[in-house]
Amino acid sequence: MADTKKEQDKAEEYGTTGHEWDGIREYDTPMPRWWLWTFYATIVWAVIYVILFPAIPLVNGATPGLLGFSTRGQLAEEMQAARDANAEIDSQLVAAELTEISADPELQRYAMAGGAAVFKTYCAQCHGAGAAGVQAAGYPNLLDDDWLWGGDIEAIHQTITHGIRWEADPDTRFSQMPAFGEILEGEEIDALTAHVLAISGQDHDAGLAATGAELYAENCASCHGDAGMGDREQGAPNLTDAIWLYGGSEEEIHETITYSRYGIMPPWQDRLTEAQIRQVSAYVHGLGGGE
Amino acid sequence: MSTMSSEEPPKLYAAREPIFPRRVSGWFRRLKWWILAVTLGIYYLTPWIRWDRGPNMSDQAVLVDLANRRFFFFMIEIWPHEFYFVAGLLIMAGLGLFLFTSALGRVWCGYTCPQTVWTDLFILVERWIEGDRNARVRLWNQKWDARKVRLRVTKWTVWFLIAVATGGAWVFYFADAPTLLRDLVTLQAPFVAYASIGILTATTFTFGGFMREQVCIYMCPWPRIQAAMMDEDTLTVAYRSWRGEPRGKHRKKEGAEALGDCIDCNACVNVCPMGIDIRDGQQLACITCALCIDACDDVMEKIGKPRGLIDYCTLNDEPRERAGNPPRPAWMHILRVRTMIYTVLWAGIGIALVVALFMRSDIELTVAPVRNPLNVTLSDGSVRNTYDIRLRNKHGEDRVFALSYTADTSDFTIALEGEEGTSVTVPADSVYNQRVYLTAGPESAAVDERVTDVRFWVEDPESNERSYSDSIYHGKGE
Numbered sequence: 001m002a003d004t005k006k007e008q009d010k011a012e013e014y015g016t017t018g019h020e021w022d023g024i025r026e027y028d029t030p031m032p033r034w035w036l037w038t039f040y041a042t043i044v045w046a047v048i049y050v051i052l053f054p055a056i057p058l059v060n061g062a063t064p065g066l067l068g069f070s071t072r073g074q075l076a077e078e079m080q081a082a083r084d085a086n087a088e089i090d091s092q093l094v095a096a097e098l099t100e101i102s103a104d105p106e107l108q109r110y111a112m113a114g115g116a117a118v119f120k121t122y123c124a125q126c127h128g129a130g131a132a133g134v135q136a137a138g139y140p141n142l143l144d145d146d147w148l149w150g151g152d153i154e155a156i157h158q159t160i161t162h163g164i165r166w167e168a169d170p171d172t173r174f175s176q177m178p179a180f181g182e183i184l185e186g187e188e189i190d191a192l193t194a195h196v197l198a199i200s201g202q203d204h205d206a207g208l209a210a211t212g213a214e215l216y217a218e219n220c221a222s223c224h225g226d227a228g229m230g231d232r233e234q235g236a237p238n239l240t241d242a243i244w245l246y247g248g249s250e251e252e253i254h255e256t257i258t259y260s261r262y263g264i265m266p267p268w269q270d271r272l273t274e275a276q277i278r279q280v281s282a283y284v285h286g287l288g289g290g291e
Numbered sequence: 292m293s294t295m296s297s298e299e300p301p302k303l304y305a306a307r308e309p310i311f312p313r314r315v316s317g318w319f320r321r322l323k324w325w326i327l328a329v330t331l332g333i334y335y336l337t338p339w340i341r342w343d344r345g346p347n348m349s350d351q352a353v354l355v356d357l358a359n360r361r362f363f364f365f366m367i368e369i370w371p372h373e374f375y376f377v378a379g380l381l382i383m384a385g386l387g388l389f390l391f392t393s394a395l396g397r398v399w400c401g402y403t404c405p406q407t408v409w410t411d412l413f414i415l416v417e418r419w420i421e422g423d424r425n426a427r428v429r430l431w432n433q434k435w436d437a438r439k440v441r442l443r444v445t446k447w448t449v450w451f452l453i454a455v456a457t458g459g460a461w462v463f464y465f466a467d468a469p470t471l472l473r474d475l476v477t478l479q480a481p482f483v484a485y486a487s488i489g490i491l492t493a494t495t496f497t498f499g500g501f502m503r504e505q506v507c508i509y510m511c512p513w514p515r516i517q518a519a520m521m522d523e524d525t526l527t528v529a530y531r532s533w534r535g536e537p538r539g540k541h542r543k544k545e546g547a548e549a550l551g552d553c554i555d556c557n558a559c560v561n562v563c564p565m566g567i568d569i570r571d572g573q574q575l576a577c578i579t580c581a582l583c584i585d586a587c588d589d590v591m592e593k594i595g596k597p598r599g600l601i602d603y604c605t606l607n608d609e610p611r612e613r614a615g616n617p618p619r620p621a622w623m624h625i626l627r628v629r630t631m632i633y634t635v636l637w638a639g640i641g642i643a644l645v646v647a648l649f650m651r652s653d654i655e656l657t658v659a660p661v662r663n664p665l666n667v668t669l670s671d672g673s674v675r676n677t678y679d680i681r682l683r684n685k686h687g688e689d690r691v692f693a694l695s696y697t698a699d700t701s702d703f704t705i706a707l708e709g710e711e712g713t714s715v716t717v718p719a720d721s722v723y724n725q726r727v728y729l730t731a732g733p734e735s736a737a738v739d740e741r742v743t744d745v746r747f748w749v750e751d752p753e754s755n756e757r758s759y760s761d762s763i764y765h766g767k768g769e
Binding site for chain 1: 663672
């Protein structure tokens with residue numbers, strides 16, 4: 001390659017890196033001095049940073065830094081700031097009549113957003129993230145229009161506050177169906193099962209069901225009602241509808257009558273604030289089944 | 292290879308060589324003044340253009356409203372879910388850059404890059420205050436005295452004012468400009484506004500006043516990328532060495548007949564804002580600002596030689612010109628497969644964006660079926676699906692949105708959570724979330740199907756504007 005005079009001069013002044021690719025060589029030109037200053041500035045910055053912020057890892061944690069900053073502390077501050085920011089609307093929520101929350105768009109929006117968070121943290125384990133419960137396994141679906149203990153917002157609030165069959169809470173909702181396997185004979189339970197199938201509109205043996213109707217009137221009607229419509233005062237389920245907490249097939253109904261089944265829900269008044277309970281009450285009420 | 296002597300250690304770092312571009316006049320210089328005036332005018336004045344959008348909306352023609360997540364551009368309003376318009380514009384900007392670079396080399400760098408435009412402006416100020424090249428070289432070399440201090444302080448002050456105006460103009464794109472200006476002056480503007488102005492003032496002042504060509508050579512990645520887009524048909528600034536060489540000053544001496552057209556007057560070097568010699572050939576530092584063309588043409592006219600010793604040339608014309616043939620016309624270089632592909636892609640995206648822009652409705656909905664659970668059985672055996680619907684009202688006033696559905700069956704009943712009927716009022720310029728239920732009776736065919744197609748409609752009963760979104764109904768069938 002015939003280098004020009006200028007190229008030769010430059011190669012003479014700076015030298016080349018010694019690499020050569022297809023006849024192309026690279027001058028070893030000096031770097032710009034401002035680049036060096038920038039580099040020094042970053043070193044100075046790093047030293048200041050190490051002094052001010054947590055930086056050097058030690059056996060138990062790291063050097064704290066002069067500013068005492070930590071991401072955990074920052075989170076705590078931000079959480080506190082959020083609580084402070086919500087303090088006013090929380091007090092409005094607690095002061096409002098439960099039935100009037102939905103009429104106030106701001107309160108309703110706040111309650112629904114907060115309630116969704118509370119629900120996913122504390123309720124979703126049993127009732128599911130979508131609040132559909134666990135079908136036929138005793139975790140009630142909160143989306144439908146069937147409520148054991150009442151579906152208006154005050155009833156929901158009462159249930160969440162005091163729980164169900166939680167004996168340590170004197171105001172808890174309480175009822176218990178006896179296990180009829182210890183009370184009735186096997187054929188009698190078959191007959192009762194046929195009657196329940198009949199009043200819920202399913203296929204059944206008409207003769208057995210007629211016997212079962214008499215047994216029902218004696219043993220079951222006091223809680224489930226003469227027509228099987230249930231009784232919310234006692235949490236007795238409606239036996240005539242399409243919704244079954246423990247399944248509606250013949251075997252499942254038979255098993256429920258024989259052994260009795262019930263669930264337990266803890267009270268939340270000691271774990272959640274009143275504002276949180278009201279939020280999640282409004283949320284559950286607004287899921288589509290609220291009355 | 293290195294021939295450095297041992298007593299002189301190698302220099303690892305070098306200070307910037309100061310550059311004193313001489314004043315030049317000519318066609319390209321005039322073009323660059325016009326581009327400078329137009330681009331800076333657009334930049335500084337745009338935030339002050341007003342555009343009436345109705346009582347509840349901003350009247351600023353171009354506004355990036357970060358707090359409310361809106362982008363206003365004259366009659367166009369972009370919401371966050373329409374961010375693809377911005378993505379499309381960025382892709383068009385990229386393709387446009389490819390197109391211009393493959394056709395005309397680094398025209399972006401030479402004419403419109405903010406670094407070039409502001410540096411040009413700063414050099415103009417420098418010349419007004421300190422004089423042309425020779426005066427500035429003298430001033431640089433002389434000792435500090437009262438005059439030098441006065442000139443330097445004046446220059447830096449004007450630079451600083453330009454820099455503040457630059458940073459100041461930037462923040463006006465993000466808030467109502469008159470309000471923000473009043474707040475800035477009365478020290479009531481948010482900290483981020485002052486911080487943005489401060490940072491942009493510092494970068495403009497340093498980059499335009501002191502860093503200049505260092506930004507292009509050492510900091511900008513674009514010069515490296517551009518090489519991949521240029522080819523032998525790309526028109527770029529070059530020196531016709533076959534015509535100019537051998538160069539020489541002394542025309543009266545013996546053997547002067549053998550010299551080329553270049554009289555080695557260094558006019559091209561003296562006007563160059565990058566401090567390079569275009570006669571060394573195409574190089575990384577050349578931003579193709581074309582000022583050397585103006586300078587050389589000026590000289591060629593004075594000595595009675597044809598213009599164009601330095602000119603926009605292509606690589607594949609060189610052998611033709613060396614053989615004594617004229618270069619092919621510029622349009623033949625520009626119209627080639629590569630540039631046409633770029634143009635088609637660029638225009639295609641542009642047309643798609645314009646079509647999308649005019650197909651938008653001012654009332655809109657997005658439907659998200661609730662999938663956990665897919666459906667809910669009610670006590671009478673009917674089956675309900677739930678949909679979270681986002682209703683968007685882009686009008687400057689409240690609007691009533693009436694919701695309805697169309698489907699192959701009419702078995703559904705539609706209901707709104709928390710509302711009596713099927714209408715909701717959506718506040719002006721906002722999004723409203725509404726939960727909607729579709730319920731099919733126990734005997735409905737839709738219950739036995741796995742899915743049924745459903746189309747949700749919103750209609751403004753007053754203006755009859757309507758819009759739809761497709762969704763599905765999940766039955767209990769497998």
